[in-house]
Amino acid sequence: MTYQPLNLGRWIIWGGAALLFAAAPHLFPGGFALTMLTQMGVMILFALSYNMLLGQGGMLSFGHAVYSGLGAYVTVHALNQIGAGTFYLPVPLLPLVGGIAGLAFGLLFGYVTTKRAGTTFALISLGIGEMVFACVLMFPGFFGGEAGISTNRMVGQPFLGLTFGPGIQVYYLVALWCFLGMAGMFALTQTPLGRMANAVRDNPERAEFVGYNTRHVRFLQLVLSSFFAGVSGALSCINFEIVSAENVSAIRSGGVLLATFIGGVPFFFGPVIGAIVFVFFIVALSGFTKAWLLYLGLFFVLIVVYAPGGIASLILMQFPVIRAGRWRELALPYALAALAGLVALAGLIGLVEMVYRLSDQGVSTVLQLLGMSFDARSAPPWIAFGAILAAGLASLRAAARRVGERWGAIQLELQAQAAA
Amino acid sequence: MEFFLVQTLNGISYGLLLFMLSSGLTLVFSLMGVLNFAHASFYMLGAYFAFQVSAKIGFWPALVAAPLLVGAIGMLVERWGLRQVHKHGHVAELLFTFGLAYLIEEAVHLIWGRSAVEYRVPAELDGPLFRIIGSQYPIYRGFMMLVSVTVLVTIWLALTRTRIGLVIQAALTHPQTVEALGHNVPRVFMLVFGGGCALAGLAGVIGGNAFVTEPGMAAAVGPIIFVIVVVGGMGSLAGAFVASLLIGCMQTFAVSLDWSLAGIKISQVAPVLPYLLMVLLLIFRPKGLMGTREG
Amino acid sequence: MKSAIELRDVHKSFGTTKIIFGVSLQIREGERHAIIGPNGAGKSTLFNLISGRYEVSAGRILLHGADITNLQPFEINRKGLSRSFQVTNIFHNMSVYENVRCGVLWPAGYRYSFWHRVGGLRDVRQRAEEVMERIGLARRRNTLAGTLTYAEQRALEIGVTIAGGASVVLLDEPTAGMSRTETAQVVELIRSVTEGRTLVMVEHHMGVVFNLADRISVLVYGELLATGTPEEIRANPAVQEAYLGALHKEAARADGSHA
Ligand SMILES: Nc1ncnc2c1ncn2[C@@H]1O[C@H](COP(=O)(O)OP(=O)(O)OP(=O)(O)O)[C@@H](O)[C@H]1O
Numbered sequence: 001m002t003y004q005p006l007n008l009g010r011w012i013i014w015g016g017a018a019l020l021f022a023a024a025p026h027l028f029p030g031g032f033a034l035t036m037l038t039q040m041g042v043m044i045l046f047a048l049s050y051n052m053l054l055g056q057g058g059m060l061s062f063g064h065a066v067y068s069g070l071g072a073y074v075t076v077h078a079l080n081q082i083g084a085g086t087f088y089l090p091v092p093l094l095p096l097v098g099g100i101a102g103l104a105f106g107l108l109f110g111y112v113t114t115k116r117a118g119t120t121f122a123l124i125s126l127g128i129g130e131m132v133f134a135c136v137l138m139f140p141g142f143f144g145g146e147a148g149i150s151t152n153r154m155v156g157q158p159f160l161g162l163t164f165g166p167g168i169q170v171y172y173l174v175a176l177w178c179f180l181g182m183a184g185m186f187a188l189t190q191t192p193l194g195r196m197a198n199a200v201r202d203n204p205e206r207a208e209f210v211g212y213n214t215r216h217v218r219f220l221q222l223v224l225s226s227f228f229a230g231v232s233g234a235l236s237c238i239n240f241e242i243v244s245a246e247n248v249s250a251i252r253s254g255g256v257l258l259a260t261f262i263g264g265v266p267f268f269f270g271p272v273i274g275a276i277v278f279v280f281f282i283v284a285l286s287g288f289t290k291a292w293l294l295y296l297g298l299f300f301v302l303i304v305v306y307a308p309g310g311i312a313s314l315i316l317m318q319f320p321v322i323r324a325g326r327w328r329e330l331a332l333p334y335a336l337a338a339l340a341g342l343v344a345l346a347g348l349i350g351l352v353e354m355v356y357r358l359s360d361q362g363v364s365t366v367l368q369l370l371g372m373s374f375d376a377r378s379a380p381p382w383i384a385f386g387a388i389l390a391a392g393l394a395s396l397r398a399a400a401r402r403v404g405e406r407w408g409a410i411q412l413e414l415q416a417q418a419a420a
Numbered sequence: 421m422e423f424f425l426v427q428t429l430n431g432i433s434y435g436l437l438l439f440m441l442s443s444g445l446t447l448v449f450s451l452m453g454v455l456n457f458a459h460a461s462f463y464m465l466g467a468y469f470a471f472q473v474s475a476k477i478g479f480w481p482a483l484v485a486a487p488l489l490v491g492a493i494g495m496l497v498e499r500w501g502l503r504q505v506h507k508h509g510h511v512a513e514l515l516f517t518f519g520l521a522y523l524i525e526e527a528v529h530l531i532w533g534r535s536a537v538e539y540r541v542p543a544e545l546d547g548p549l550f551r552i553i554g555s556q557y558p559i560y561r562g563f564m565m566l567v568s569v570t571v572l573v574t575i576w577l578a579l580t581r582t583r584i585g586l587v588i589q590a591a592l593t594h595p596q597t598v599e600a601l602g603h604n605v606p607r608v609f610m611l612v613f614g615g616g617c618a619l620a621g622l623a624g625v626i627g628g629n630a631f632v633t634e635p636g637m638a639a640a641v642g643p644i645i646f647v648i649v650v651v652g653g654m655g656s657l658a659g660a661f662v663a664s665l666l667i668g669c670m671q672t673f674a675v676s677l678d679w680s681l682a683g684i685k686i687s688q689v690a691p692v693l694p695y696l697l698m699v700l701l702l703i704f705r706p707k708g709l710m711g712t713r714e715g
Numbered sequence: 716m717k718s719a720i721e722l723r724d725v726h727k728s729f730g731t732t733k734i735i736f737g738v739s740l741q742i743r744e745g746e747r748h749a750i751i752g753p754n755g756a757g758k759s760t761l762f763n764l765i766s767g768r769y770e771v772s773a774g775r776i777l778l779h780g781a782d783i784t785n786l787q788p789f790e791i792n793r794k795g796l797s798r799s800f801q802v803t804n805i806f807h808n809m810s811v812y813e814n815v816r817c818g819v820l821w822p823a824g825y826r827y828s829f830w831h832r833v834g835g836l837r838d839v840r841q842r843a844e845e846v847m848e849r850i851g852l853a854r855r856r857n858t859l860a861g862t863l864t865y866a867e868q869r870a871l872e873i874g875v876t877i878a879g880g881a882s883v884v885l886l887d888e889p890t891a892g893m894s895r896t897e898t899a900q901v902v903e904l905i906r907s908v909t910e911g912r913t914l915v916m917v918e919h920h921m922g923v924v925f926n927l928a929d930r931i932s933v934l935v936y937g938e939l940l941a942t943g944t945p946e947e948i949r950a951n952p953a954v955q956e957a958y959l960g961a962l963h964k965e966a967a968r969a970d971g972s973h974a
């Protein structure tokens with residue numbers, strides 16, 4: 001019946017994804033792009049595993065880095081043991097070690113965290129995360145303290161001629177595991193457990209009355225998710241050749257939450273978009289400004305308030321309009337809104353950067369922007385940037401209203417057409 | 421013996437500080453169902469504002485002005501932020517405050533830099549309050565206790581003797597019933613949220629100079645007060661009180677004891693203890709010490 | 716003969732308020748049993764006690780002779796008791812088909828499996844299709860449950876409840892808020908899906924009660940006033956006195972409309 005064309009679409013999507021993974025280093029050549037792409041691959045896997053909790057199971061976790069981080073620690077020790085000749089395992093199989101370690105810790109900690117749901121689950125996951133972080137600092141013998149443990153991924157015999165010295169080989173290793181992980185996690189959404197995780201997210205009480213122990217569903221979902229988190233941790237260990245306390249920190253846990261939510265929690269592929277944006281923010285933007293975290297946080301808050309379905313929902317919303325051939329009517333309002341947004345952003349950036357110039361003793365108070373220079377100690381630039389921000393926000397409001405009106409009108413017409 | 425006494429007093433003063441934080445959090449949670457992830461960030465803001473104000477005009481004006489300022493910011497956040505996401509549910513509200521915590525921390529980085537600021541105990545409160553054979557107890561610790569107890573008693577009276585207080589009270593014991601009522605009283609929400617933030621701000625004013633005022637202070641205290649809320653039982657003020665004192669004393673003693681067990685010093689494991697307590701409690705008493713609600 | 720459900724002196728209080736005062740009741744294997752009573756009598760509370768939603772304050776509850784007192788809802792469900800809710804309680808963000816499938820998965824033996832592909836489970840799909848056909852929602856299979864009409868949601872509520880083929884089915888006011896034609900359809904639906912099972916239902920609509928039930932229990936303020944066949948209940952002076960005054964007229968009216 002309706003299954004056939006859907007499956008075809010699925011083949012196209014997955015084929016396209018595989019192709020994209022393979023072609024990415026050629027589409028974006030250069031060493032910088034390669035490091036970024038590799039990190040994106042790791043983050044995609046991590047964010048997808050996180051979404052098994054938040055998106056599919058309704059579990060808001062503030063401590064997911066525990067599973068990826070401990071997976072990474074076990075991997076780094078395994079890698080060092082391989083290097084020391086204690087045992088042999090080809091490097092490409094190491095992510096499995098990380099995954100199994102993640103799963104083991106998922107079994108251990110998940111037993112406690114999944115006892116409760118909702119807000120309490122969120123707080124417990126935070127507590128477990130803090131506990132693990134404190135323990136990591138407490139036992140420097142195994143965890144290497146603040147500095148962490150470094151390693152060398154070029155150990156043992158080359159595997160099929162691959163030494164994993166060059167970045168491109170690491171990229172393809174990450175890409176392969178990322179793709180496999182993606183496929184695996186998608187497959188899990190199509191299993192009885194995966195569907196019941198959705199049911200427990202939507203209405204836990206009813207799930208209990210059709211025979212399911214909601215706690216057990218949450219527990220299994222978390223354990224499976226921590227396997228993939230562990231795989232991503234192992235990949236990050238192979239990529240960076242160092243694992244430190246930062247890997248299990250609240251910053252990591254918060255980061256994956258940010259990335260996943262920005263991408264779009266309700267959709268399987270949402271976190272992929274989120275991970276790409278997130279890594280771009282970190283790698284690309286952090287080189288330009290010290291305030292990148294502020295911008296990221298602001299972006300996140302805007303998404304929470306205005307687009308709780310994330311970027312993915314914003315994109316998917318456009319499809320019916322495009323299919324109906326009506327996007328041309330929206331092009332102008334969109335362009336105006338984007339322009340107003342850029343103006344507001346420019347004002348904001350100016351203000352933020354000036355605050356930073358004033359507070360940090362080390363840097364000059366003169367701000368270079370677009371070939372012009374402003375002294376943060378004088379009043380005019382403050383007034384100017386403030387005015388730009390205000391004007392930008394005001395026009396953004398007007399533009400957004402216009403988009404809303406146009407959008408609403410088109411939706412009404414489309415609905416009327418569909419009903420007719 | 422005198423060591424024990426002094427440490428107990430220290431523990432209680434720290435515990436009371438924690439209760440100033442956890443009580444605001446609990447009140448907001450009980451009334452609005454919102455877990456304010458940024459609660460500790462308001463604590464940090466209180467400390468930084470106090471630092472700034474006391475540098476300009478002095479500590480005593482700061483003691484009043486900083487909490488009021490923090491409370492005002494809290495009200496703005498509720499009015500222009502939380503209320504917008506309310507329609508998306510409690511998870512969205514929690515996420516919003518999570519993002520807010522990020523923003524506040526980064527704003528503090530930007531404005532005051534990444535290292536600790538010199539927010540000191542005022543000269544008139546510096547020095548020992550009393551001595552017992554060798555150990556001395558600082559005036560400021562006594563002052564902290566005085567402030568905490570005064571504020572908490574005032575709040576207790578306000579909760580039991582005023583009309584708004586009675587509405588809030590009712591919300592604590594009959595959450596479902598008053599939740600519906602509460603939705604019709606957004607002003608009460610705004611006031612309680614702002615009040616909770618002001619309380620956190622005040623804790624920051626007196627805690628910031630007793631300990632240290634730095635951008636990491638929110639991230640350090642935040643998890644502890646969340647643990648207190650879980651251990652005490654979500655939404656239970658009495659539970660939060662007991663858990664605050666328990667964890668306050670536990671932390672104080674653990675840090676100062678130099679016993680060791682299997683080669684590990686007690687003071688080294690101190691950071692883990694609150695979380696361990698939480699885990700044990702969850703295994704043996706999932707509702708928390710005094711909680712009534714299952715999560 | 717063994718009872719499908721047996722209540723032995725069951726009490727329930729919320730805090731200091733007593734709601735159920737020592738109810739003892741035996742529901743026979745295979746019968747259709749109706750529980751009637753005024754608003755607030757404790758009918759739904761009784762269902763909540765039997766199905767494990769609330770803890771019993773005192774007394775025992777048995778299912779097919781086995782003690783199920785204070786078991787978790789999912790444990791009771793796995794023993795073959797399924798219930799519907801007075802206030803529609805379905806998975807709003809899932810399609811009709813997925814809702815019904817949620818009711819099928821556990822009893823079909825797939826439990827927490829993460830190694831089966833649900834799309835490939837023919838037995839589950841067949842059963843879900845069959846249930847959707849029965850509740851008249853086959854054409855709405857891909858609609859989100861939250862967007863169904865009220866009557867459709869009530870039908871789905873019953874669908875999710877009976878999907879697993881439980882041997883004992885508890886329905887809490889299945890026809891509440893429905894029009895006369897809708898009610899007639901639901902009555903037929905209930906009759907057909909509970910063939911060969913034990914049915915307990917709470918119902919205010921006397922036409923439905925006297926039409927469907929083999930036996931009726933009358934619950935008034937947490938106490939069981941009488942249990943018996945429809946004729947016995949109609950003739951029972953205590954029921955008449957305490958409660959049937961207004962109800963009798965309604966019943967007569969409803970009977971008239973069915974005759
Ligand atoms: N969780 C609860 N906490 C406190 N009181 C409750 C609770 N659940 C039910 N009650 C009370 O128990 C009494 C019986 O309620 P119940 O819902 O069982 O009545 P009912 O017979 O199903 O009525 P109706 O015909 O209106 O559905 C009511 O007074 C109700 O307020």
Ligand SMILES: [Mg+2]
Binds near residue numbers: 758759760801
């Ligand atoms: Mg009822």
